Amino acid sequence: MARVTAVRQILHIAQSGRLSVHIPPPIKNDEIGDLQHSANNLIRQLQEMVSDLTQRITEQRLTEAALRQSEEKYREFVEGSHDLIMQIDRSGEFIYANHAATQVYGLSQEELISESAFSFLHPDDRERTEMAFLEWIRGHVAHATFENRQVSRTGAIFDMLWSINVHYDTYGNVSFINIIGRDITSRKLTEAQLQLQSSALAAAPTGILITDQNGLIEWTNPAFTELTGFELDDLAGQHIGQVSAETGAESGQEAIWQTMQQGEIWQGEFANRRKDGTLYFEEMTVTPVWEESGAISHYIAIKQDTSQRKLAEEELRARASSLELIVRVGRRATAILSLEELLHESVNLISSTFSYYNVVIRLVEGEYVVLRATSLASLKGMEGVAHLKLGQG
Numbered sequence: 001m002a003r004v005t006a007v008r009q010i011l012h013i014a015q016s017g018r019l020s021v022h023i024p025p026p027i028k029n030d031e032i033g034d035l036q037h038s039a040n041n042l043i044r045q046l047q048e049m050v051s052d053l054t055q056r057i058t059e060q061r062l063t064e065a066a067l068r069q070s071e072e073k074y075r076e077f078v079e080g081s082h083d084l085i086m087q088i089d090r091s092g093e094f095i096y097a098n099h100a101a102t103q104v105y106g107l108s109q110e111e112l113i114s115e116s117a118f119s120f121l122h123p124d125d126r127e128r129t130e131m132a133f134l135e136w137i138r139g140h141v142a143h144a145t146f147e148n149r150q151v152s153r154t155g156a157i158f159d160m161l162w163s164i165n166v167h168y169d170t171y172g173n174v175s176f177i178n179i180i181g182r183d184i185t186s187r188k189l190t191e192a193q194l195q196l197q198s199s200a201l202a203a204a205p206t207g208i209l210i211t212d213q214n215g216l217i218e219w220t221n222p223a224f225t226e227l228t229g230f231e232l233d234d235l236a237g238q239h240i241g242q243v244s245a246e247t248g249a250e251s252g253q254e255a256i257w258q259t260m261q262q263g264e265i266w267q268g269e270f271a272n273r274r275k276d277g278t279l280y281f282e283e284m285t286v287t288p289v290w291e292e293s294g295a296i297s298h299y300i301a302i303k304q305d306t307s308q309r310k311l312a313e314e315e316l317r318a319r320a321s322s323l324e325l326i327v328r329v330g331r332r333a334t335a336i337l338s339l340e341e342l343l344h345e346s347v348n349l350i351s352s353t354f355s356y357y358n359v360v361i362r363l364v365e366g367e368y369v370v371l372r373a374t375s376l377a378s379l380k381g382m383e384g385v386a387h388l389k390l391g392q393g
Contacts, residue, residue, distance in 0.1 A: 078098050079098050079099050080099075081098060081100055082100055082183075083100060083180050083181060083182050084097070084098065084100045084101045084104060084160075084179070084180065084181035084182075084183075085097075085098040085100070085101070085178075085179075085180055086098070086101055086117070086178075086179045086180075086181070087176055087177065087178050087179070088117050088176065088177050088179065089176055089177075090173065090174040090175070090176070090177075091116075092116050092117050092118050092133075093114050093115065093116055093117070094112045094113055094114065094115050094116075094117060095113070095176060096113075097109055097112040097113070101181075104150060104152060104158050104160075104181075104183065105120055105150070105152055105153060106152040106153035106154040106156070107153055117179075118130065120150045120151055120152070121148065121149075121150065121151070122148065122149035122150065122151050122157060123151075124149070125148040125149050128148075129146070129148050132144075132146060136164070136166060137166070137174060140166075140168060140172060141166060142165065142166055142168075143163075143164065143165050143166075144164045144166075145161070145162065145163055145164070146161075146162045146164060147159070147160065147161050147162070147184075148160060148162070157185075158183050158185050159183070159184045159185045159187075159188040160181045160182065160183060160184065161181065161182045161184045162179060162180070162181050162182075163179070163180040163181075164177060164178075164179050165177065165178045165179075201221055202221050202222060203221075204221060204223055205223055206223055206302050206303065206304050207220070207221065207223045207224035207225075207226070207227040207228065207282075207302070207303035207304070207305075208220065208221045208223065208224055208300065208301070208302055208303070209221075209224055209235075209240070209243075209300075209301045209303070210298055210299070210300050210301075211240050211298060211299045211301070212297075212298060213295070213296050213297055213298065213299075214239075215239050215240045215241065215257060215260065215299060216237055216238065216239060216240075217232075217235045217236055217237065217238050217239075217240060217243075218236070218298075219232065220232045220235065224303060227274075227280075227282070227303060227305050228243065228272075228274050228275060228303075229274040229275030229276055230243065230274075230275050234275070239257075240256075240257070240260075240286075240299065240301060241253035241254070241256060241257050243272075256268070256286065259286070260286055260288065260299055263288050263290075263296060264288075265285065265286065265287050265288075266284075266285070266286040267283075267284070267285045267286075268283070268284060269281065269282070269283045269284075269306060270282065270284075280305060280307045281305070281306045281307045281309075281310045282303050282304060282305055282306060282307075283303070283304045283306045284301055284302065284303045284304075285301070285302045286299055286300070286301045286302075287299065287300050287301075287302075
């Protein structure tokens with residue numbers, strides 16, 4: 001009866017697929033006993049296979065979950081990037097384009113797929129871009145950087161900087177190309193403005209020098225060299241105080257630097273010396289340049305040669321002094337009856353005031369005194385006429 005029960009258990013397991021049932025060990029070593037033994041071995045093997053399969057399925061599910069999570073993070077990163085991230089095939093058509101690409105090209109992600117990347121090229125950049133692309137393919141270049149302009153479907157023009165990675169198959173043919181693009185339109189505009197400003201500074205008729213926040217010279221324009229004789233190589237890294245006043249005027253240099261450090265505009269006129277040692281006069285204005293943080297980043301000094309103006313002012317003062325002297329001589333002459341006394345007093349008065357020689361005093365028609373004198377130092381003369389009558393006060 002037990003043997004019949006064992007056979008029925010084997011048939012039941014085979015029909016139900018249940019592997020948790022254990023068949024009792026065989027009672028006799030006959031065919032039924034062999035069947036019981038084989039059934040137990042088969043059940044054990046199937047249990048091991050099921051356990052292994054279950055573990056593999058669990059691991060695969062965990063792997064798939066991790067992969068989905070990784071893909072989600074990657075997609076979030078790619079779609080959230082401000083840079084254009086795209087993939088094109090060997091013919092140059094888009095396989096993938098992120099959200100940033102839609103902002104530049106003016107098309108949705110779905111509309112960009114199968115569009116040719118070359119269809120957005122600026123007409124003036126098309127030829128050189130296509131030639132560069134062909135050179136990369138022919139040379140089996142794996143990585144390249146490139147700049148060009150893209151034209152959106154809206155007509156907007158963007159300056160772009162590209163990082164390009166070309167992938168090849170085992171036969172050396174292009175499989176696909178990954179591209180990362182950055183919009184550098186604002187940077188290009190800033191560079192153009194800086195270039196314009198730099199050109200304006202370089203062409204300015206006044207001498208200009210630029211220092212860092214510590215007052216160390218970084219740049220000078222051609223007019224500065226013409227004024228001072230110093231090239232930028234002569235002064236780079238030196239302190240502005242070393243070229244801002246005549247040698248030995250330390251107190252003046254210190255005053256300039258203190259004003260600069262306080263963030264105030266310094267303006268003044270002083271004597272200075274050129275590279276060849278000649279003395280000249282200059283007017284200088286130093287202005288601080290501020291960062292957005294409120295810190296001083298640079299100083300700009302503007303220098304102008306005032307030597308001619310100084311000379312003109314000195315000549316005007318000399319003329320005024322000369323005229324004043326003539327008037328004084330005339331006043332003296334009114335109190336002098338003798339021409340000899342007049343000449344003697346006049347010469348003494350002139351000599352005590354200026355270094356003149358060849359003094360000529362002439363009486364004209366008894367009422368006018370004409371005075372001419374020449375300077376021994378400059379060989380320049382003065383001349384004046386005083387209306388007077390001798391002997392009258």
